[in-house]
Amino acid sequence: MFMESAPVERLLESLRRLPGVGRKTAERYALQLLTLPLEISDEFSQAVLAARKAIDWCPTCKNLTDIMPCAVCRDEKRDRTTICVVERPTAVLALEKGGGYKGLYHVLHGVLNPLEGIGPEALQIDALVDRVRNQGIKEIIIATNTTAEGEVTALYLARRMAEFDITTTRIAHGVPMGGGLEYADEVTLARALEGRLPL
Amino acid sequence: MFMESAPVERLLESLRRLPGVGRKTAERYALQLLTLPLEISDEFSQAVLAARKAIDWCPTCKNLTDIMPCAVCRDEKRDRTTICVVERPTAVLALEKGGGYKGLYHVLHGVLNPLEGIGPEALQIDALVDRVRNQGIKEIIIATNTTAEGEVTALYLARRMAEFDITTTRIAHGVPMGGGLEYADEVTLARALEGRLPL
Numbered sequence: 001m002f003m004e005s006a007p008v009e010r011l012l013e014s015l016r017r018l019p020g021v022g023r024k025t026a027e028r029y030a031l032q033l034l035t036l037p038l039e040i041s042d043e044f045s046q047a048v049l050a051a052r053k054a055i056d057w058c059p060t061c062k063n064l065t066d067i068m069p070c071a072v073c074r075d076e077k078r079d080r081t082t083i084c085v086v087e088r089p090t091a092v093l094a095l096e097k098g099g100g101y102k103g104l105y106h107v108l109h110g111v112l113n114p115l116e117g118i119g120p121e122a123l124q125i126d127a128l129v130d131r132v133r134n135q136g137i138k139e140i141i142i143a144t145n146t147t148a149e150g151e152v153t154a155l156y157l158a159r160r161m162a163e164f165d166i167t168t169t170r171i172a173h174g175v176p177m178g179g180g181l182e183y184a185d186e187v188t189l190a191r192a193l194e195g196r197l198p199l
Numbered sequence: 200m201f202m203e204s205a206p207v208e209r210l211l212e213s214l215r216r217l218p219g220v221g222r223k224t225a226e227r228y229a230l231q232l233l234t235l236p237l238e239i240s241d242e243f244s245q246a247v248l249a250a251r252k253a254i255d256w257c258p259t260c261k262n263l264t265d266i267m268p269c270a271v272c273r274d275e276k277r278d279r280t281t282i283c284v285v286e287r288p289t290a291v292l293a294l295e296k297g298g299g300y301k302g303l304y305h306v307l308h309g310v311l312n313p314l315e316g317i318g319p320e321a322l323q324i325d326a327l328v329d330r331v332r333n334q335g336i337k338e339i340i341i342a343t344n345t346t347a348e349g350e351v352t353a354l355y356l357a358r359r360m361a362e363f364d365i366t367t368t369r370i371a372h373g374v375p376m377g378g379g380l381e382y383a384d385e386v387t388l389a390r391a392l393e394g395r396l397p398l
Contacts, residue, residue: 005265007253014246018228029217034254034263045247047213052240054206055233066204
């Protein structure tokens with residue numbers, strides 16, 4: 001049948017790159033894309049490319065942005081002496097939705113994971129160190145997730161920051177253990193920021 | 200933030216065309232597509248186009264296919280006097296997986312729905328009537344879903360078939376009421392085919 005043909009297999013493989021999408025869901029999505037009018041699946045394909053080309057990393061904080069530097073980095077009203085370090089752009093979205101944080105961000109784009117061969121050089125850690133060295137930063141709030149890898153990354157960052165005359169804090173464990181920032185409600189996020197402790 | 204920029208909004212709108220994908224899921228998918236390496240999101244975009252171009256409707260049964268006519272229509276070993284009429288290509292996939300059915304198919308690409316302005320001319324009903332008139336068909340098994348619209352479509356088809364000297368049957372209600380063929384297990388599908396009754 002057509003579902004086993006090479007072009008559909010190729011489409012299924014691409015669809016499975018979406019988070020939480022397995023074989024069955026990919027098949028449902030593929031069937032929908034195959035039955036939509038040609039101009040709509042065409043638009044789908046173009047929209048992916050256009051968005052990917054319009055959005056890039058901010059040269060400073062490495063968050064995703066459509067303007068360079070990003071809206072947070074260019075906002076003079078924000079506290080430019082504090083950086084909140086997160087794993088992913090989704091965490092910035094969550095914190096901004098909470099609205100309680102007024103400092104800057106730094107997106108690592110991952111966490112340390114020796115088992116998968118992800119070391120400090122694979123993350124945006126050197127860029128963070130550069131910012132701390134050159135931009136008059138007074139406090140780093142480490143808001144990596146409360147997973148094993150997130151905790152290890154937090155400890156590693158605290159050690160790297162020890163050479164500078166700054167305060168390094170860890171977001172409080174108001175965020176449920178084992179979960180990601182994305183899934184926390186706004187009150188929990190605000191509490192976690194308030195209750196931060198020196199590392 | 201970048202999630203509200205025009206290119207991302209356009210991407211979110213496209214992603215929401217996938218079945219069961221709302222705003223939240225579309226956002227998760229968009230973030231993944233935006234953070235994947237450029238060549239991989241490029242491949243994603245190309246895979247959608249390539250699959251859409253490689254797969255088209257079979258000129259006879261209107262099922263999706265990568266070869267013309269489709270694998271079922273060209274198979275001389277199948278019973279060429281029986282047509283099973285279904286709403287969507289997914290139903291053909293489900294029935295073929297069951298393996299109990301050896302006749303041909305006809306895909307309507309929808310069901311009658313007067314409230315949404317979907318009349319017989321919007322479906323592949325005339326093509327079915329042509330096949331019955333010209334291809335020596337002896338039996339039509341109507342396997343539209345057991346929803347209100349599916350039942351109405353079945354009754355409409357039965358009336359259209361009355362002018363021909365053929366048997367018109369309805370798939371037995373072994374398929375759970377209100378559900379789609381896609382969600383029935385293989386045994387239920389086989390039972391439903393066996394227990395079909397004249398309409």
